[in-house]
Amino acid sequence: MVRVFRVAFPLIAILLLASIFVLSKTKKLREGLIIADAKLAELAIGQKITNPHFSGVTKAGDAFSISAEWALPDAPRPNRIELNAPVTTIDFLNGRSLKSHSKAGLLNMSENLATLSGGVSLVTSDGYDARSDKLIINFETGNAASPGPVTAIGPFGSIEAGAMDLRQYLDNNQAGGNGVLLFKKGVKLVYKPKPD
Secondary structure (H helix, E strand, O other): OOOHHHHHHHHHHHHHHHHHHHHHHOOHHHHHHOOOOOOOOHHHHHOOEOOOOEEEEOOOOOOEEOOOOEEEEEEOOOOOOEEEOEEEEEEEOOOEEEEOOOEEEEEOOOOOOEEEEEEEEEEEOOOEEEEEHHHHHHEOOOEEEEEOOOEEEOOOOEEOOOEEEOOOOOOOOOOOOOOOEOOOOOOOEOOOOOOO
C-alpha cells in the first residue's frame, strides 16, 4: 500500500494543480487560459468557463465590459467564444452608459465583435429602453448595429424602425466627436413633449 501511495499521491497532486488552470472560474477571458501541457490543452477545448468577464477600452476611450453565465471557447487561445446570457456595459467618456442583456452571444476575438441575440434589451443611463432581436457591437470603434427591427421608449416618446446603426465616426470627425444614432427602414416616431 505504501508503494502505491508513494506513486498515487504525487499524480493526484499534479492533476489537482492542472485542474486549477484548466477548469478555473476565470474572470479574464482576454488573457486566455493558462494550459500547463499540450495534452491538457486538448482537453480544454469544449470546456465551459463559468462567470467569465471580458473588458477593455474602445479607440474613443470608452470603457466596455461583457460578462456571462458561462462561456464556451473554441480553443485554449480562442478566436470565437460562445456566451450564455451575456451582459454588456459601455461607459462613455461623456458620463453616459449603456447596458444590454440577451439570451445568447458570440465573441469574435480577432475582429473585436460581440454578436448578441435572442431578445436583446438595451437600457441607457438617460432613460431610454430599446429592444431588438440582434445587436452587433464593435468594441474597437464603439459602433453598434441592429440589422433587424428595433423598438425604443424614452423620456421624449417612442420609436420603431426596421434597423438601427450607432456610428462614432472617429476617423473623419463628421459628427463633431459625438456618436450618431441612425434609424432606418420604415421609421415610426411618436414624440411626447414635456409639459411646461
